[in-house]
Amino acid sequence: MKILKSIMLGMAMVAVCGIANAKTTKGGDEPLTENYVISTYVGAVTQGIVKDIDRIVDNDATFSSTDNKVVTSMERKDVIDNFKANAGIKQECTVTSTKVKETGDGTVYQIDMKYSDHVRTDMVTIVEGSNGWKVTDVSSTFK
Numbered sequence: 573m574k575i576l577k578s579i580m581l582g583m584a585m586v587a588v589c590g591i592a593n594a595k596t597t598k599g600g601d602e603p604l605t606e607n608y609v610i611s612t613y614v615g616a617v618t619q620g621i622v623k624d625i626d627r628i629v630d631n632d633a634t635f636s637s638t639d640n641k642v643v644t645s646m647e648r649k650d651v652i653d654n655f656k657a658n659a660g661i662k663q664e665c666t667v668t669s670t671k672v673k674e675t676g677d678g679t680v681y682q683i684d685m686k687y688s689d690h691v692r693t694d695m696v697t698i699v700e701g702s703n704g705w706k707v708t709d710v711s712s713t714f715k
Contacts, residue, residue: 604704604706606698606705610698617683618685632708638712677699682694694712
């Protein structure tokens with residue numbers, strides 16, 4: 573009888589865990605939070621962690637880069653492809669993230685990546701829409 577109870581308890585635990593897991597992995601239906609979006613962006617840029625990178629970047633997002641007074645604009649697809657091509661590559665830098673400006677439905681973060689010979693600064697704008705927060709603009713400078 574004890575064995576039967578143990579088996580039933582084990583099956584109940586498996587069923588509960590399976591239901592809980594199914595509920596938390598809806599395939600991206602849940603709204604994105606501000607913290608998740610900025611953490612995912614920083615993880616992609618500095619650690620090569622690209623999980624959900626295409627979910628956190630708005631379809632109309634703009635990207636620009638300034639190096640030696642030369643401004644380069646990039647399309648969303650090119651940026652996402654670049655992140656994915658560099659998956660798993662960790663940058664040798666020190667990272668600081670600062671919330672610079674906050675409005676009712678938008679926030680600007682300054683992400684500083686200090687390398688041995690230069691500093692990359694990303695000004696990242698994220699906006700809350702109907703499906704949660706998304707990156708809408710990134711402006712990178714190199715010094």
